[in-house]
Amino acid sequence: MAMSLVTIVILLTSTAAAAYDLSFLASGCDIRGTFVDDLTGLNPTVSYCLGRAFAKKLGPYKTILLGRDPRTHGEVLTKSFCSGFLDENSLATTPSSHVKITGLATTPSVFHSCLTGFVDGGVMITASHLPKDRNGLKIFTKDGPLSVKERDDLLKEAGRIMDDCDLDGTHIGEGIENVNFMSVYVSFLVDFVNERVGEKGLAGLKILVNSGGGSGYFLVDVLEQCGADVSSSINLSPNGSFPKGPPNPENKKMVKETIEACEREKNVDLAIMLDTDGDRVGFITPSSTGEYVPLNRNRFVAVMTAILANSRPEGEETAYVVTDSVTSTGLEKFVNGLPGMRMIRFKKGYMNVINEAKRLCKEEGKAAELAIETSGHSAFRANNWMDDGTYSAVVVVCELAKRGGRVNDMIAGLEEASFEEELRLQVLENETSDVYAKIEAAVRGDGRWMVDELNKEGVRLVLGGKWGSGWFMLRPSLHDPVVSMQVECDEGVAAKLVSEVRNVIFGAVGDNVSYGDLDAIE
Structure with a gap:
């Protein structure tokens, strides 16, 4: 096992009589804040204490994987979290369990490492589509992302640790292994495509990927291994300074840039836009008149639901799709018009829709098969409710390979407001x-x-x-x-x-x- 030494400088002056209140870092269901040198935001000290708190939650002799998006401060937050985790487990002297660092990664791949049993816990250092001065943590176990309560408890514990710590100087952590888990995740998606479309693969399809300088660039490798032409793809080099802004498939500038790239290249069958950490996706597709048009927001929900409806055998029980609160009346009419499909509008927030879909299955016995947001988040029951834009992307690509034509032909009946x-x-x-x-x-x-x-x-x-x-x-x-x-x-x-x-x-x-x-x- 490859071992390495990591040096982290953590400065902390403890003067408060009670635990530091880190609740301001709670954002949605994640931990997010501005990267700053003091305790008004997210910094290496906070990350160190969160690492110790997560180690307490998991218990001794556990293994975790850390990945990050390209933000410039992601590496120091990764290392400080690792040091905290190792300190809590006393692994500096007993390195029988350890931390695996995979470097640039996507949020779904980190969750996948937990689902497969590769590690006991996963941590993704990312602030998704937020500005470059922000960062954050998405934390997983084999049971999925931490719940809001678990997240809040972790912040409280990190605050208590921060109050008790007396660190000043250089900390040496031992027990860290560098791994390449993204190659494992690439293989998972390649196998999925091969199972869906068979020997032909994606041959004959021209697909443009715009990862916007984020971690989603690896999808090109998946599509290329399956036979697609990805030579027209843009913005594949990771760039944490985000000169065009953090990648976001809802962003009008990213949509416009992707459309213009399709028009230059011509004959693009589908363009895929990914956000910074690869858990959100949007599409550009040629229309019946030859123009390239967005396939995001309500259209995104419609096409994913139509694909799900096409994959279900005739006569199966009604399948439910849980959406966020801002879906349109036209979308609800479209989904409910698909054979055996029903839409339930819930709340904004990808974990809100996922948890509601899980609840419908467990408590009401309904066959909720998809939890999806207009923002580009989507999680299939068949994929362990993993919120994964790259998985959704290959689902759409496979459907295109099987049916030919244009993806948006599937949603021709969707009524849209002007x-x-x-x-x-x-x-x-x-x-x-x-x-x-x-x-x-x-x-x-x-x-x-x-x-x-x-x-x-x-x-x-x-x-x-x-x-x-x-x-x-x-x-x-x-x-x-x-x-x-x-x-x-x-x-x-x-x-x-x-x-x-x-x-x-x-x-x-x-x-x-x-x-x-x-x-x-x-």
Whole structure:
């Protein structure tokens, strides 16, 4: 076993009488913060204490794998976490268990290392699509990602450790092994493709991958081994400075760049866009008129559901698809129109939809087969509920290889609003908690609006009358202290609708709001 020495400098001055409060690093279901030198964000000291806390959670003589995205501070956070883990297990003197570092990796591959029994725990150092000065940790066991409670307990334990620590100087950690687990994950996906499409593989398909300088570049190797032409792919070199911004398949600039690359190359059958750590995906596909168009958001959910419906034998029990809260009414109509399929709209947040799908299976006996977000997160029951954009990508590629033609032909019946935008509002902190209830109360009894009673978070209002068809929704943002507003309606009434929405919000919360993005809708 290859061994190495890692030197970490950790400076910590403990003056507080109680544990450090690290709850500000909780973001969605992950740990995320700005990389800074002090204790107002995420730094090597915090990472070290999280490593010790995770070691306590797992127990002695356990093995973990760490991967990271290309951010420049990912390596030092990786090493400091390792040192904390090893210190807690006293492996500096008894290296019978150890840490495996795989370097640049994707979040799904780290989870896969736990599922296969390669390690007892996995840690991915990433902040996904957030700016380059952010970083974070996604932590797994064989049972899946840590729950929100487990995450919060880990932060509390790390805070207690931080208060008790008295480190000043150089720490030497021993018991670290460098491995290449990404090659194992490549083989897993190659085997999946070969099982789906047989000997022909992906021969004859021209596929463009845009990994945006993130960790998803490895998908090119998977597709190439299966026979696809990937020569037109772009932005494959990992670059933690993200000169074009962190890769994000929802980002309009990334979509535009990918479309332009398809137009230059011509004859591209499918383009795949991956986020920074490979757990989200979006597509570009040729339309019936020859234009290249996005296959993301509602279209993404529709095509993944259509593929699932095509793979189910006739006569099987109804299959359920759990989506986030911002999916459209047109999408719900499309999914429910597929043979044997039903859609359940839940909450924003990829672990929210995954946990709801699991609950439906366990508690209600429903065959929930897919948990999926419009953001590009998706997890199949058949893939152990692993949130994996690269797995979803090969599912789509395999379907294209089997059926030929264009992927978006599968969703020709999807009804789409001509205007669709996600906007941001800044509401004063003391108003945020009840802003949704105030807005709902303000519109009840007004014939122009109908409250969506099935909505699970925030407030969602269905439009009618002079506004035509459509809806708008207000909900708390997962990662930022703002209110997110989703609008879908007819193009011709968008400006009038947004103006009316401003009146509704003002009537509910007065001047305690900055309208931000709403001002851009004219």
